[in-house]
Amino acid sequence: MTRYQLAEHPTIEVEVITAGLACCTLEVEAAATAGLLLPVSGEQISPAPSILVISGTVTDALLPAVLAQIDRFPEARLMSFGACATSGGPYWDSPPVTKGIDQFADVAVYVAGCPPRPDAFVAALLDLAHSGVAP
Amino acid sequence: MTAVMAMESVPVDTWHERVHQVKQRGFGFFDFLTAVDRNSFVEVVVHLVREDLSDSYLISTMLSNENLHIDSIETLFPGAGWHEREVGEMFGVKFEGNDMQKLLRHETLGLPPLRKNIVLSARVVTEWPGAAEPEIKQDGRKVGNPSRRRQRPPGAPESWLQQ
Amino acid sequence: MIHSFIALLPDKCTSCMLCVRECPAWCIHLDSHTEEVTDAGARRPKKINVLDSFDIDYSLCMYCGICVDVCPFDALEWDQHRALISDSRADLTLGITQLTSENDSAN
Incomplete structure (x- = not known):
């Protein structure tokens, strides 16, 4: 678990679970390296996150685990980050890959990219913040 | 890596015995075991290397699609066990004597994907x-004279599209 | 140059379909038709392809750049416009206007 806050909007905090779905998850670290996210201390997982970021390839085998997390936080809005989470992306023809998390849960914002750039991650969070989702 | 590579294809019932003989001739380093789908049969290959890396030996055997069974060589090279499990998952080959536990793929997934x-x-x-094309719209509508190819x-x- | 967007220069596109056919994600869609034009002084009219629609589905695109690479007329180019964010997946499919105007606004 690593915790960050947005440099541009410090009330938005990002928690990264160190079991990423795929390479898109690394964009959070890239954003931190670029100074877009600032590390903050704190080990606790937020009891009620307002946004869940699905970043990376979801396989049919892993789908129940991902959906269980989504169900745990019914208030949270979903961000589909990158081509894999949105549509299967480069794995659009692969049988074990889920072709879009939006088949199973409502997605609030889609971020295009393979992977999307770190500034796209920050911009998407700010978009949701301005629409009143995040604090 | 190695200068010379000997190659040999053996009948499936002598597979274990032949690998054993080659190992005893000094090819004691197990490099890899894999399979190739040749459509009408599945070829299983193992690559053994002499300990001083001076030469190597490639042994292959053909399995008919109806009977994808072969003796495991895990007793000769314990490291071959993982390779056999992978070939089992990817090509549907059953290695007798190997427990054939799933290595990479989820148990709910069906047919071996590399066939x-x-x-x-x-x-x-x-x-x-x-x-x-200019004469064929995305919805398949033809206008004018589309090329025949x-x-x-x-x-x-082609065979997939006919199904 | 940041490779964050693939822009279209429609005037250069000849609807040859190379990008569409090479795209590994099958995320480019193109419709065109042929027209006959007569150049001044030419004996016979010639046939040209006219682009009707050109869409890139950015929800599928893997930014591999093969389309940019294979285009014989440099009608596709990398652009540093920032990545697309939308609340609807359908909005991530961009047509000729968006693929070109995004291009203008970034430069």
Whole structure:
């Protein structure tokens, strides 16, 4: 678990679970390296996150685990980050890959990219913040 | 790596025995074991290397599609066990004597994916945008005189599209 | 140059379909038709392809750049416009106007 806050909007905090779905998850670290996210201390997982970021390839085998997390936080809005989470992306023809998390849960914002750039991650969070989702 | 590579194809019932003989001739380093789908049969290959890396030995055998059973060589090379489990998952070959536990794939997944008769259904169901031409619209409507040569999507052989 | 967007220069596109057919994600869609034009002084009219629609589905695109690479007329180019964010997946499919105007606004 690593915790960050947005440099541009410090009330938005990002928690990264160190079991990423795929390479898109690394964009959070890239954003931190670029100074877009600032590390903050704190080990606790937020009891009620307002946004869940699905970043990376979801396989049919892993789908129940991902959906269980989504169900745990019914208030949270979903961000589909990158081509894999949105549509299967480069794995659009692969049988074990889920072709879009939006088949199973409502997605609030889609971020295009393979992977999307770190500034796209920050911009998407700010978009949701301005629409009143995040604090 | 090695200068010389001997190659030999053996009948499947002498597979274990032959690998054992070659190992005793000094090819004691197990490099890899894999399989190739030759359509009408599956070829299993093992590559053994002499300990001083001076030369190596490639042994192969053919399995008929109806009987994908072969003796495990895990007792000769314990490291071969993982390779056999992978070939089992990817090609559906059963190695007798290996417990054949799933190595990589989820147990709910069906057919072995590296067999050539496995159809990537997404490539059949999805309409290939490349079939369009100035005379053929994306919805398949023909206008004017389209060329008679039909374009086929890459990675989707004719036999898939007929199914 | 940041490779974050693939822009279209429609005037250069000849609807040859190379990008569509090479795209590994099948995310480009193109419609065109042929027209006859007569150049001044030419004996016979010639046939040209006219682009009707050109869409890139950015929800599928893997930014591999093969389309940019294979285009014989440099009608596709990398652009540093920032990545697309939308609340609807359908909005990530961009047509000729968006693929070109995004291009203008970034430069």
